[in-house]
Amino acid sequence: MEELNFNTSPEFAWEMDAEDELARFRERFVIDDPDLIYLDGNSLGRLPSGTPTRLRMLVEYDWGERLIRFWNEGWFEFQQKLGDKIAGLVGASVGEVVVSDSTTTNLFKLAAAALRARPGRNKIVTDDLNFPSDLYVFQGLCEMLGAELVVVPSPDGISMPLESLAVAIDDQTALVSLSHVVFKSGFLYDMAAVNDLAHQAGALTLWDLSHSVGAVTMDLNAAQADLAVGCTYKYLNGGPGAPAFLYVRRDLQGELQNPIAGWFGQAGQFDFGLDYAPAPDIRRFLVGTPPMLSMVAIESGVNLLLEAGMEALRRKSVMQTEYMIYLWEQVLAPLGFRLNTPRDPRQRGSHVSLGHDQGLGIDLALIKEMKVLPDFRQPDNLRLGIAPIYTRYTDIYEGVMRMRRVIKEEIYKKYIDVKPDVT
Amino acid sequence: MEELNFNTSPEFAWEMDAEDELARFRERFVIDDPDLIYLDGNSLGRLPSGTPTRLRMLVEYDWGERLIRFWNEGWFEFQQKLGDKIAGLVGASVGEVVVSDSTTTNLFKLAAAALRARPGRNKIVTDDLNFPSDLYVFQGLCEMLGAELVVVPSPDGISMPLESLAVAIDDQTALVSLSHVVFKSGFLYDMAAVNDLAHQAGALTLWDLSHSVGAVTMDLNAAQADLAVGCTYKYLNGGPGAPAFLYVRRDLQGELQNPIAGWFGQAGQFDFGLDYAPAPDIRRFLVGTPPMLSMVAIESGVNLLLEAGMEALRRKSVMQTEYMIYLWEQVLAPLGFRLNTPRDPRQRGSHVSLGHDQGLGIDLALIKEMKVLPDFRQPDNLRLGIAPIYTRYTDIYEGVMRMRRVIKEEIYKKYIDVKPDVT
Numbered sequence: 001m002e003e004l005n006f007n008t009s010p011e012f013a014w015e016m017d018a019e020d021e022l023a024r025f026r027e028r029f030v031i032d033d034p035d036l037i038y039l040d041g042n043s044l045g046r047l048p049s050g051t052p053t054r055l056r057m058l059v060e061y062d063w064g065e066r067l068i069r070f071w072n073e074g075w076f077e078f079q080q081k082l083g084d085k086i087a088g089l090v091g092a093s094v095g096e097v098v099v100s101d102s103t104t105t106n107l108f109k110l111a112a113a114a115l116r117a118r119p120g121r122n123k124i125v126t127d128d129l130n131f132p133s134d135l136y137v138f139q140g141l142c143e144m145l146g147a148e149l150v151v152v153p154s155p156d157g158i159s160m161p162l163e164s165l166a167v168a169i170d171d172q173t174a175l176v177s178l179s180h181v182v183f184k185s186g187f188l189y190d191m192a193a194v195n196d197l198a199h200q201a202g203a204l205t206l207w208d209l210s211h212s213v214g215a216v217t218m219d220l221n222a223a224q225a226d227l228a229v230g231c232t233y234k235y236l237n238g239g240p241g242a243p244a245f246l247y248v249r250r251d252l253q254g255e256l257q258n259p260i261a262g263w264f265g266q267a268g269q270f271d272f273g274l275d276y277a278p279a280p281d282i283r284r285f286l287v288g289t290p291p292m293l294s295m296v297a298i299e300s301g302v303n304l305l306l307e308a309g310m311e312a313l314r315r316k317s318v319m320q321t322e323y324m325i326y327l328w329e330q331v332l333a334p335l336g337f338r339l340n341t342p343r344d345p346r347q348r349g350s351h352v353s354l355g356h357d358q359g360l361g362i363d364l365a366l367i368k369e370m371k372v373l374p375d376f377r378q379p380d381n382l383r384l385g386i387a388p389i390y391t392r393y394t395d396i397y398e399g400v401m402r403m404r405r406v407i408k409e410e411i412y413k414k415y416i417d418v419k420p421d422v423t
Numbered sequence: 424m425e426e427l428n429f430n431t432s433p434e435f436a437w438e439m440d441a442e443d444e445l446a447r448f449r450e451r452f453v454i455d456d457p458d459l460i461y462l463d464g465n466s467l468g469r470l471p472s473g474t475p476t477r478l479r480m481l482v483e484y485d486w487g488e489r490l491i492r493f494w495n496e497g498w499f500e501f502q503q504k505l506g507d508k509i510a511g512l513v514g515a516s517v518g519e520v521v522v523s524d525s526t527t528t529n530l531f532k533l534a535a536a537a538l539r540a541r542p543g544r545n546k547i548v549t550d551d552l553n554f555p556s557d558l559y560v561f562q563g564l565c566e567m568l569g570a571e572l573v574v575v576p577s578p579d580g581i582s583m584p585l586e587s588l589a590v591a592i593d594d595q596t597a598l599v600s601l602s603h604v605v606f607k608s609g610f611l612y613d614m615a616a617v618n619d620l621a622h623q624a625g626a627l628t629l630w631d632l633s634h635s636v637g638a639v640t641m642d643l644n645a646a647q648a649d650l651a652v653g654c655t656y657k658y659l660n661g662g663p664g665a666p667a668f669l670y671v672r673r674d675l676q677g678e679l680q681n682p683i684a685g686w687f688g689q690a691g692q693f694d695f696g697l698d699y700a701p702a703p704d705i706r707r708f709l710v711g712t713p714p715m716l717s718m719v720a721i722e723s724g725v726n727l728l729l730e731a732g733m734e735a736l737r738r739k740s741v742m743q744t745e746y747m748i749y750l751w752e753q754v755l756a757p758l759g760f761r762l763n764t765p766r767d768p769r770q771r772g773s774h775v776s777l778g779h780d781q782g783l784g785i786d787l788a789l790i791k792e793m794k795v796l797p798d799f800r801q802p803d804n805l806r807l808g809i810a811p812i813y814t815r816y817t818d819i820y821e822g823v824m825r826m827r828r829v830i831k832e833e834i835y836k837k838y839i840d841v842k843p844d845v846t
Binding site (some may be wrong): 103 | 453455456461463466467469470474475478479482483485486487488490491492493494498524525526527528531535539551554555556558559560562563564567568574654656662663664665666667680681682683684685686687688689693694695696697698699710711712713714715716717718720790796798800801
């Protein structure tokens with residue numbers, strides 16, 4: 001990490017934008033209101049400019065004119081082809097990634113498969129920093145299959161030392177499953193180190209990449225990750241609720257069984273045989289007919305990330321989170337904001353969480369009066385997401401200055417007793 | 424059923440179209456090629472005219488401009504609101520239907536829930552007429568949970584006498600699950616009679632409505648159905664792979680557990696509690712973030728069916744399948760076509776299956792040279808789907824005449840050794 005002479009002037013932000021090699025990618029997104037500071041690309045990514053046209057063609061030609069014929073003319077192959085593109089963002093190989101179902105359903109499928117692939121072991125190890133839906137799905141699965149869920153507590157609510165995890169992993173552990181980047185604090189795990197730990201104990205690993213894919217460089221193959229799932233509607237800009245992806249290391253594909261046996265996972269799907277015979281490859285982790293409108297909409301965003309390159313995106317993301325933390329220290333810390341994200345960029349994804357005793361009131365004031373969209377996570381966390389493909393340094397500068405105004409001008413006080421919106 | 428004096432003249436079909444009270448609904452669909460005879464609405468329904476505009480608004484305004492805010496402005500409620508509309512098509516009550524995941528995944532969720540709600544019973548009863556994906560998902564589930572799948576064979580490959588089913592259902596049966604309309608033959612079960620049979624034995628029922636919803640009248644509540652799932656991309660015209668719906672009778676909702684525990688099924692989803700606490704109502708059968716583009720696209724088609732009314736649609740569907748069977752008898756039976764669908768309309772859904780020794784060659788000739796789109800199901804079945812909301816009597820007439828030409832002019836012979844397309 002080179003040392004940078006950040007400063008608190010607006011000119012600094014302008015200069016950084018002017019020198020940004022990725023700045024031109026912002027024009028490839030639909031941005032109707034230049035004054036809106038969007039810091040929630042980690043919840044729902046922006047609309048790529050290419051997506052509306054692609055969808056119009058899909059609806060009016062592929063569906064409207066070609067009708068059933070388009071299954072053979074493009075839809076059947078799409079889940080794998082798009083998976084192969086996403087493989088290029090996460091360091092997986094062709095044939096190891098497929099797009100299908102929701103992140104939660106994919107976690108269910110792969111965690112159930114892992115438990116059954118390690119007979120005699122009955123523990124899933126995770127942590128209390130994990131996304132709640134991940135915890136829920138493991139709870140439900142363990143209850144159904146009579147397995148045990150071990151939730152390792154974070155000592156500081158922000159990060160997890162490898163040693164704390166190591167203590168929980170033993171010869172009864174079938175699976176270790178964690179969020180690569182933690183949704184609340186932005187803590188980034190050392191994936192290779194955790195894989196190593198799990199493999200030494202004979203366990204498999206299952207990574208949730210939802211908050212890291214498209215924002216953090218990773219190499220699933222080099223890190224020897226076994227399994228992974230991830231979200232396409234955050235940093236991949238795939239659209240609201242777009243289907244998730246899943247990764248299964250090639251040499252594991254033959255031995256793992258999808259618990260939800262469906263016709264899209266069947267070898268010889270259109271023979272309509274009465275007995276389930278799973279496809280030999282990644283397709284066995286597919287289930288039912290995929291929602292093609294939401295599926296096809298993912299591709300434009302993935303193409304943009306591939307074009308920009310993950311190394312460059314990560315470089316910019318680190319610079320921008322550093323800059324935001326610098327501005328926090330200079331401008332916001334004196335106003336009662338706490339940094340709930342690791343300071344070391346090697347332990348940080350692409351969002352910065354700031355705690356404040358008046359967190360919810362500040363969040364609502366930002367949304368309703370200041371044209372800033374962060375998000376809020378209980379009990380006091382403002383999450384400020386940086387999507388390096390379209391977030392400008394001036395967005396970060398302006399966002400921080402508006403947060404300052406919300407405190408200085410006591411605007412948050414109007415929202416102290418307001419019921420929050422659900423997101 | 425009134426007796427009708429069908430005849431084989433084209434004038435008869437024109438007159439029927441002219442008198443058809445539902446004919447005006449055809450204009451509410453995008454139909455670019457008036458010469459295409461589309462008889463596959465039972466696989467992928469046509470594009471409603473309202474859908475492209477709705478999707479453009481969704482993409483460009485809801486996603487592009489409102490961004491994360493639109494979750495609170497419409498998306499969060501949508502799965503339930505759309506479910507309530509579909510409830511009106513199947514005789515369910517408000518709060519009993521929700522749209523979510525694929526048909527196969529919904530079958531998995533509800534079958535697993537049923538098995539766990541009947542402890543001490545370990546059998547699922549189904550039949551060999553059921554859709555293969557249904558059989559696969561039950562096989563996978565039974566293997567995982569140590570339950571037994573009983574597949575009752577149809578005596579004629581077309582229909583199922585109630586007595587054959589009755590023999591298989593006993594005090595070990597937790598669940599009876601069948602397709603309401605059978606995908607190959609179009610056989611229509613007497614839903615109330617089967618529910619009765621199952622309930623007498625203490626079992627639950629789970630209906631797959633994929634080939635009946637939107638084409639057949641039904642009353643899930645009056646028939647005392649326990650559980651159901653169904654497809655939205657066939658007769659509901661929701662778009663390729665559009666998410667499926669599921670129904671859980673209200674008084675069962677509290678006692679059934681979704682095996683895939685996810686954050687969209689959580690009570691107080693945005694409290695982000697670490698322990699799964701299922702919503703008290705139908706929402707507990709939701710899982711992950713729904714694919715909103717594919718989800719919203721469903722509504723225009725459902726609105727059209729509600730406007731037309733299921734009674735009128737069923738009346739027309741019965742008349743049209745009767746007409747098709749009449750034309751088969753007069754025109755196609757002498758050319759070697761066999762009727763693989765029940766003749767009694769009370770036992771028939773909205774498609775007619777014709778077997779022929781040269782079935783595949785005929786199917787390919789129809790698609791490639793005759794502008795007729797049926798579909799083909801192994802080993803010899805041409806499925807001719809009638810979607811009463813847009814299928815004309817002249818489509819049926821013209822489709823049959825082109826099938827006749829394929830035989831008379833021996834066009835099918837060119838396709839005898841051609842590898843079939845996968846659908």
